[in-house]
Amino acid sequence: MIQAPGRLALHRAVLGEMSGTAPTGLLRSMRYQAEVIPGANEYANEEDFREALLMAGRADPLVAMWRAQFYQWDFAVDPPWSDARPRTEQRRAHLYARLALDPATAKLLEAGAPVSTLPEPVVIGTKFEPWYHLRERRPSRHSREGYWNNYRLALPARHWSPEAIADLDIATDHVVERLADPTSEIAYQAKGLVVGYVQSGKTANFAGVIAKSIDAGYRLVIVLSGTLNLLRAQTQRRLDMELVGRENILRGAADHESDYSDDPAWIQRRFLEFGELPSLLEGIDIHRMTTRDNDYRSLQQGIYALEFEKREPSLPLYDPANLHRAAARLMVVKKNKSVLTKLVKDLRKIKTPLAEIPVLIIDDESDEASINTTRPKADAERTAINQCLSDLLTMLPRAQYVGYTATPYANVFIDPSDAADIFPRDFLLSLARPTGYMGAADFHDIDSDIPEAERTYRNSNEKAHVRDVVVADEDDTEPLRKAVDMFVLAAAMKVYREANGLGDGYFQHHTMLIHESGWVDDHRHLLARVTQVWWDADYSGPTGHARLRDLFDTDVALVSAERAEGYPVPATFDDLRPHISPAVIRIGGDQKPIIVVNGDTAVETGEADFDKRAIWKILIGGQKLSRGFTVEGLTVSYFRRRATNMSALMQMGRWFGFRRGYRDLVRLYIGREETGPRNRDIDLYHAFEATCQDEDAFREELEQYAETIDGEPQVTPAQVPPLVSQHLPLLPPTSKNKMYNARLVELRSPGRWREPTAYPTAAADLRHNVATWQPVFDQLSTTTTEFAYHFPDGQQSHLLRAHHTTLSAPTFLALLENLRWRAPRQFAPDLEYLRSITADRTVTDWTILAPARTTNDDRIRLGAHTFPRWHRARRRDPLFGAIAYNWHRTIALRMAGALPTSADPHTESHTTPHRGAVLLHPVIEPHNLSDLRPDNTIDPAKLVITFGFVAPSTAIGRDSRTVRFTTVDAGSENVVVDSEE
Known part of the structure; x- marks a missing residue:
């Protein structure tokens, strides 16, 4: 209409x-x-x-x-x-x-306009003095004045939905309101951390924070944008285009004098425009101290440019009479010692008292370079970039520091007692996962209840998007050729979609990333290999078309049929074939199908500058593409590079991001390694899976503890480090020299499923644990009982057939205290909680359930009786994945009172207000199955007794707080488990 x-x-x-x-x-x-x-x-x-x-x-x-x-x-x-x-x-x-x-x-x-289902940002913070919402909520609401209003109005052109814009508005409010009031007579330096997802739009959030902060009165904005020129230039352009605007860039100069005169978006007038300089429209000008091509330079002219004008010389700059008439200064600088030293030196020379300037410091990729990695000692010198940051924060008492990262572990492990450091003492904000975002979880089937044999392209993310890379030797190019074939086929699919409804040029960029090493010499050899693969591919001939046909029929057609989300899909390969040649021409028509990005040259020359031209290329890179820099149009990733910690690995996940119109075409070709107790190589795919679990667990913990109790926070940012989990011992959250200052003593989990994972591998410890559990197995019923949970909707039921018994709380606690662990500290907070609820009798007994199998073939003899045995592999050595089935956990949750009535008499007969439930699984690892004897016995050294538990939902402890902490001296010991424990 x-x-x-x-x-x-x-x-x-x-x-x-x-x-x-x-x-x-x-x-x-x-x-x-x-x-x-x-x-x-x-x-x-x-x-x-x-x-x-x-x-x-x-x-x-x-x-x-x-x-x-x-x-x-x-x-x-x-x-x-x-x-x-x-x-x-x-x-x-x-x-x-x-x-x-x-x-x-x-x-x-x-x-x-249905009510939004987007989750709210999660904030862990200290109490703060409200100021932002007590003023007029938008001091400059009109489009001619307010930078936030202009920024907000520009977002729909970038395909932002109204819901997403409103969500950004709220998230940025949460940040700005926790900064100090820029007009306050008392200087306060707030420090915070915003945690997003890799490649998820964190820049949009800090651009919004900058806009609102300038509107509110902050007059010096320093954006620390990574350690690379290409990332700094990308951030500078983004802010100039969407926030600063054409008039502030030109300042009366001619169009062709702009540093963006050769930029297509500038020529097409897609940069923000006000009509006049904002100051002529009763607004605030922004003076750029850096440009697209030039980082901060120490010049006399630069010093004068840093001087702030005062309408009322007798009043301080932060007085509203001066502040709301003074222009703002914006600089986007690299985290480089030389650059930051120049800035510190120049600031000390200006006449405007530094104590009067409201400053906002945005630290993008704040876990890189900014962290002081020197072990804390009284006489230890800080690392170079951290020292420059410390100097800025010391000399600018009104400076507000907000770090942005997708991997926050290093930041939350900073010593909070160091007043001159960047620990986020005031707030930690976890952004919600954006709509349309493809993250780590979209490439894994974490805790899926679907058996592997029943997984399809519809119900399995791994099956749809992940392809294994197993090479016979370093000269084996067959896996690489398959990945390049997929890149070409996906290109043809994009051309097909442009010709069938999306319009010419809809896919401006189409890229493949190959990441095997961070070494420049390796990139040279890899370039030669990929070039040979490309020219031998015969994409215009019968051999190449035969391979593409097979790949289309066995992969692309099947996945797209389930996951195309309404975008056009050709019925047959013959319908797609006319679009292959145009796709190949777009990629290699200039005889340069491959770009090596291992320095700034590729961007500075425009070869890999996504802002200046359409790029349909294969990119080979390492560190330069592992931090912050956005690879536009990324569709196929070929990844074989290892990492030493979780943060580094996640930052390499460049295949995360927004994939509008081609989500079904995204493929990850990733290296797989053998793993096991004697092999310390990490299976890259499962390393990402473990890292994803760590990330989800961290966010879930933050969400749980964000709720205040009687107006008081359950935890402060200083108490966050113990909430960081580690699913893969060989891959710690971040480097060890960044992990210190606090330890979790007690983790209370009333009505929540808890499943320990760090079971021992030593023969003596395994035998000890079997002996410890043996009295329980002797007490279990020899026949099974079927328990059920019928959901209130009447559409679903969960069933559990199990041997069972009941143990008193003191007996169960004594058993747990006698167990041995590969990493005792992982279970210690749970054990302390169980001690406390046993002592105060909020738990009186435990129902022990040993689930039965659907077949009686898999049995293990323990004492006089046989019980079901389970086969689980330590895919994340030495940790298992989930052992108990979801539908079994439902029964345990009901028995502990965490779910409403089951409508099943057997289940209800075991449900009392102060009873917990335990699921017990004797596990034989696959490599030990051959040692099972004909009489269903096995050496206890090759049997792992695993368990999970749900404490009574009434067992909330001595008060309503969920966690309890103790403090350790900074640097005296690690917070998370060492891989060697």
């Missing part, structure tokens, strides 16, 4: 009026606006609005503008017109009542 201009103008005016205040009666507002809008009277009634909504599609401009405003209202923090929580049906009901809408109109609006 094409909306009438008068109707659109009327509703635009209505929403413009209400966006600055609060939702008010729609009919009254329409009638009022219709008096000043020519031809709008006929639309100033609810019947017309309802009819227009009924005829409109989701993309209709009328629906889009209302959807955008609804999400602004839905996400608003503590609005005066509603006491309901954001993003709830209650908030929406208040909204409809304020608008005085007919229920039929409300229903139509609900269809076009």
Whole structure:
């Protein structure tokens, strides 16, 4: 439906009026606006609005503008017109009542703008003095004044949905409100950390924070953008294009004098425009201290440019009389000792008292270079970049520090007692996973209940997107050729989609990344190998087409049939074949199908500059492509490089990101290694899986502890390090010299499933544990009982057939205290919790369940009886993955009171208020199966007795807090388990 201009103008005016205040009666507002809008009277009634909504599609401009405003209202923090929580049906009901809408109109609006299901950001923080929301929430709301408003309005052109924009608004509010009030007479230096996902849009968040901070009064913004020129230039351009704007860049100069005069987006006028310099529009100018091509330079002119003007010389700069008339300074600088030393030196020379300048320091990739890796000692010198940061924070008492990273482990392990360091003492904010993002979880089937034999391209991420790389020797190019074939086939699929609805040029970039090593010499050899693969491929001849046909039929067609999300897919390879030649020409028509990116030259010359030209190429790289730099259009990744810690590995995951229009075509070719107790090589795919689990566990812990109790935080950022988990001992979260300062003493888990993983491997310890558990096996019932949990919806039931018995709480605790572990510290916080609830009798006994198998063939004799045995491999040496099945855990959760009634008499008979539940599994690892004797016995040294437990949901401990900590001297011992323990 094409909306009438008068109707659109009327509703635009209505929403413009209400966006600055609060939702008010729609009919009254329409009638009022219709008096000043020519031809709008006929639309100033609810019947017309309802009819227009009924005829409109989701993309209709009328629906889009209302959807955008609804999400602004839905996400608003503590609005005066509603006491309901954001993003709830209650908030929406208040909204409809304020608008005085007919229920039929409300229903139509609900269809076009459903209540958002995006999770809110999670914030761990100390108490702070509210200031941001006590002022007018947007000091500069008008488009001609406010940088945030301009930034927000530019996002739809980058395919941001109204919901995502509203989410960004809330997330950036959470950051800015925790900074100090820039107009306060008392200087306070807030420090925080924002945790996003790799390649997930963290730049958009800190651009929004910068915009709001400048609007609020911050006048010097320093963005520390990685250690590489290419990343600094990419960040500078992004901020210039979307935040600074054309007029601030030119400052009266001619168009061709801009440092972006050769940039296609500049030429096409896609940089933000105000119409005039913001200061001529009663706004605030931004003076750039760095440009796209030039980092900060120490020049006399630069020193003068850093001087801040005062309208009222007798008042300090932070006084509103001066602050809201002073221009802001923005610089995007590399984390380079020379550059930062120049900046520190120049700041000391300016006449404006440094104590008066409200400063915002944004540290992108804050876990790289910024961290002081010197072991804390009284006389130890800081590392170079950390020293420069310390100097800045010391000399600028009004400086606010906000770090951004996807791998926060190094940051949270900084010594919080070091006042001159960058520990995020005030807040730690975990961003929600963005809609449309492909992250680590999208390439794994973590804790999937689907048996491997039943996994398909629809229900298995690994099957859909991951391909193993197993090479016979370093001269074996067959796996590499398969990956290049997939790259070409995916290119043809993109060309096909452009020709069938998406439009010419929809896929501006199409890339493949090959990452085997960080060494330049290795890149030279790899370039020669890939070049030979390309020219031998015969993509224009029968041999190449035969391979592509087979790959299409056995891979692409099958995956895309399940995961194309509505994008066009050719019915046969013959339908795709006409698009192969155009795709190959786009990649190699210039005789340069491959770019090596192991320095800044490839970007500086434009060869790998995604901003200056369309790039359909194979990229070979290492460290230069492992940190922050966005590889646009990345579709196929060939990855064989190892890492020494979790943070480094995740940063290498360049295949994470947004893949609009080609998610089904994404492929990861990744190296696989043999693993086991005697082999310390890491299977790269499972290393990523373990890292993903660590990341998810960290975020889940933060979310759990973010809830305040009686207005007090459960944990502060200083207590966050113990929440970091480590699923793979050979791959610690970050380097050991960054992991110190605190230890988790007790982890309380009432009504939550807990499954220890660090079981021993030593023969003596395994035998000891079998002997410890033997009395329990002697006590288990010799027959099984079927327990069930029938879900309230009546559509699903979980079943568990198990041997069972009951142990008193003191008996069970004594057993656990006698067990041996490969890494005792991992279970210690759980054990301390079990001690406390046993002592205060909030747990009186435990139901022990030994699940049965669907067949009676797999048995193990323990004492006088036989029980089901389980086969599990330590894929993450020495840790197992999940052992208990999800449907078995459901029964245990109900018996512990964590779920409502099961409607099953057997299950209910074992459920009491102070009873916990345990699932017990005798496990034989696959390499020990051959040692099983005919009578179903085995050497106890080759048997692992594993268990998981759910404490009673009533066992909350002495108070309602969930965790308890103790402090250790900085640097005296590690927080997480050493790989050698």
